[in-house]
Amino acid sequence: MNRLETDQRTDISVKRENAILIGVELRHPSPNAAESLQELRALSESAGAITVGMMLQRREQLDAKYYIGRGKVEQLAQRIKQEDADVVIFDDDLSPAQLREIEAVCECKVLDRSELILDIFASRARTHEAKLQVELAQLEYTAPRLRGMWTHLERIAGAGGATGAGVVGGIGTRGPGERQIEIDRRIVSRRVAMLKRQIASIDRRKIRQVRSRQEHFNVSLVGYTNAGKSTLMNALTDAGVGTEDRLFATLDTKTTRWNLGGGVYALLSDTVGFIRRLPHHLVASFRATLEEAIHADLLFHVVDASAPNAWEQYQAVTKVLEDLGCAGHSTLVLLNKIDIAEDQAAVQILNHKLPEAMCISARTGNGLPELVEKVRLLVSGTPQRATVQLSNGDGRAIAFIEKYAEVLARRYVDSIVEMDVVIGSALLARLQEKFPSSKVLNCT
Ligand SMILES: Nc1nc2c(ncn2[C@@H]2O[C@H](COP(=O)(O)OP(=O)(O)OP(=O)(O)O)[C@@H](O)[C@H]2O)c(=O)[nH]1
Ligand SMILES: [Mg+2]
Numbered sequence: 001m002n003r004l005e006t007d008q009r010t011d012i013s014v015k016r017e018n019a020i021l022i023g024v025e026l027r028h029p030s031p032n033a034a035e036s037l038q039e040l041r042a043l044s045e046s047a048g049a050i051t052v053g054m055m056l057q058r059r060e061q062l063d064a065k066y067y068i069g070r071g072k073v074e075q076l077a078q079r080i081k082q083e084d085a086d087v088v089i090f091d092d093d094l095s096p097a098q099l100r101e102i103e104a105v106c107e108c109k110v111l112d113r114s115e116l117i118l119d120i121f122a123s124r125a126r127t128h129e130a131k132l133q134v135e136l137a138q139l140e141y142t143a144p145r146l147r148g149m150w151t152h153l154e155r156i157a158g159a160g161g162a163t164g165a166g167v168v169g170g171i172g173t174r175g176p177g178e179r180q181i182e183i184d185r186r187i188v189s190r191r192v193a194m195l196k197r198q199i200a201s202i203d204r205r206k207i208r209q210v211r212s213r214q215e216h217f218n219v220s221l222v223g224y225t226n227a228g229k230s231t232l233m234n235a236l237t238d239a240g241v242g243t244e245d246r247l248f249a250t251l252d253t254k255t256t257r258w259n260l261g262g263g264v265y266a267l268l269s270d271t272v273g274f275i276r277r278l279p280h281h282l283v284a285s286f287r288a289t290l291e292e293a294i295h296a297d298l299l300f301h302v303v304d305a306s307a308p309n310a311w312e313q314y315q316a317v318t319k320v321l322e323d324l325g326c327a328g329h330s331t332l333v334l335l336n337k338i339d340i341a342e343d344q345a346a347v348q349i350l351n352h353k354l355p356e357a358m359c360i361s362a363r364t365g366n367g368l369p370e371l372v373e374k375v376r377l378l379v380s381g382t383p384q385r386a387t388v389q390l391s392n393g394d395g396r397a398i399a400f401i402e403k404y405a406e407v408l409a410r411r412y413v414d415s416i417v418e419m420d421v422v423i424g425s426a427l428l429a430r431l432q433e434k435f436p437s438s439k440v441l442n443c444t
Contacts, residue, residue: 014111014119015048017086020079023056024068024092033091035309036276040091040113043275046247047120052083066105067098073105080108089116093277114279115142120248121282127252129202133285136195139188140281199285210295217266217379217430219258220293222321223302224313225249225273228336232302232362233270236372241270248273253292260376263403269296276316283323290324298330298378305335305347305359314354333357334371339364380404380424387441388431392417397435404431 021044023037034056041051055076063069067090068076076088087109088102094112103110111119118138125131210218221229230243230250239256242249251272258268269292293299299321303314314333321327333354339361341347351357358374360367385408390397392415401407405423412418418441423431431438 014044014087014089014116015123017049017109018052018084019044019049019087019089020053020055020076020083020085021051022068022076022088022090023054024062024090025056025058026062027060032312035312036091039275040089040116042247043113043116043120044089047116047123049087049089052085053079055079065098065101067092067094067102070105073102076102077106080106087111089113113277114282117248117275117279118142118282121251124248124251129199129206130251132195132199132202134282136192136199137279137281137285139192139195141279203287203291206291210291213255213267217298217426218269218292218296219266219298219300219375220269220271220296221300221302222271222293222317222326223273223300224304224307224317225275227273227302227304227313228362229273229300229302230270232300232334232336232360233268235362235365235368237268239268239270247275253290255292260372260379262376262380264376264380266375266379269293274317274320276312278320283320287324293321294324294326296329298332298375299326301331301333302336302362303333303350303354303357304337305350306337306341308343308346310335310346310350311353314350332374335359336362338366377424379426381426381428383422383424384428384443385420385422386428386443387418387420388428389416389418389439389441390435391415391437394435394437397431397438400431400435 021037021040023033023040025033037054037056041054044051057068057072059068066073079085080088085108088106089111091113093114094102094110099110099112118134118141121130121134122138125134221233223229225247226245226249228243230241233239233241233254233256234243237256237258239254241254250270253269253271255267255269258266260266271290271292272286287294301314301317301321303310303317307313318327321329333356335341335347335350335354335357338347338359347359351359358367358371360371362368388401390401392412398417401419401421401423404427405419405421407419407421409420410417428440428443432440
């Protein structure tokens with residue numbers, strides 16, 4: 001048995017491993033390939049690897065067998081020895097056959113971009129829901145590419161479905177791939193079917209949960225990873241969510257009440273960040289986590305205006321939102337980190353492309369009062385006079401009016417209470433939606 005069959009891709013952990021990163025630039029020099037490689041560096045460091053080398057290959061076309069060509073792979077093998085590298089990470093997605101061929105020459109573990117992202121997600125998943133979602137995505141993407149994972153699967157399948165993702169002991173011990181036994185694809189497909197069933201039931205629960213919040217105005221934070229979504233959430237509410245200067249700090253959704261002043265509230269949800277070329281399986285499995293975004297009344301699209309590739313990041317997020325069916329949602333773009341955006345001209349160009357965007361700093365609080373005021377108006381609408389008729393026994397509807405409207409007069413006729421009020425147009429619409437038995441007699 002050769003070395004490759006025994007120890008190379010038995011797991012995809014890169015924690016504390018020396019990594020060489022490879023990007024490919026086709027034909028014309030494009031800034032994207034270099035930027036993307038820098039992002040791969042941030043990703044691999046987020047996963048705990050130490051970058052010992054980076055190579056950007058210019059090629060006319062990709063090599064079907066070796067991706068960067070046999071000659072380059074041989075050069076890479078030399079470099080691996082020189083740098084004492086443990087892992088090579090490609091900035092593109094490779095086929096299982098390409099991974100195998102390259103590993104055979106390099107004699108070290110080779111990963112692709114999607115596997116790396118899945119690896120980070122696996123190490124960060126904390127809730128049961130997130131763990132199931134990551135495990136499903138990993139199985140579907142990585143399983144055909146791994147050897148020696150089946151024992152692990154058998155163990156977790158036998159343990160009644162506790163997921164392997166996120167187990168204490170570092171990335172190396174979580175996710176598929178601990179010991180090696182004979183490949184048994186049936187175990188995987190059974191596990192996949194089981195995970196899908198469990199996730200579907202979480203999805204249903206989640207949809208019910210999100211629907212139950214429909215009477216509120218729901219705002220969801222979306223944006224590129226590290227854009228400052230969680231920092232903004234903390235600046236606007238007392239949610240106290242974790243923030244970190246690394247990619248994919250947040251994986252689970254948190255929803256908090258957001259006091260907009262004047263008795264007006266909204267619900268604000270922070271959720272997982274996006275990245276360009278987010279693995280498709282991950283988006284599919286994270287649908288439930290992104291349910292808040294899908295059903296939000298308003299999306300805050302947070303953009304890191306200090307990033308040199310802010311526009312590309314904006315476009316990458318827009319693309320994921322389209323995939324999630326959120327393209328038509330009303331969205332407010334927030335150009336964040338304006339306090340450290342050194343290239344003012346670049347910010348102006350960004351603002352020109354996105355004229356409705358607001359400039360803010362979640363860190364210094366710059367622009368946040370204006371943001372709160374804008375949302376308060378959106379939630380409550382323009383104030384107007386109205387006469388509303390409610391059943392005298394409908395305590396919740398009366399409480400809603402008393403909370404959100406200024407009551408000018410109140411008349412009781414049999415079991416009906418008639419109120420003259422001043423109320424925001426959006427709140428009046430919500431009253432009618434939430435309490436269909438309420439009647440609005442006149443409105444000016
Ligand atoms: N200077 C500055 N730094 C900011 C600002 N907003 C966020 N940051 C920093 O940017 C980093 C990322 O912030 P997070 O709030 O964790 O970003 P996120 O969008 O939630 O990231 P993920 O959860 O990984 O998707 C942290 O180090 C923050 O302190 C800002 O307005 N100005
Ligand atoms: Mg976050």
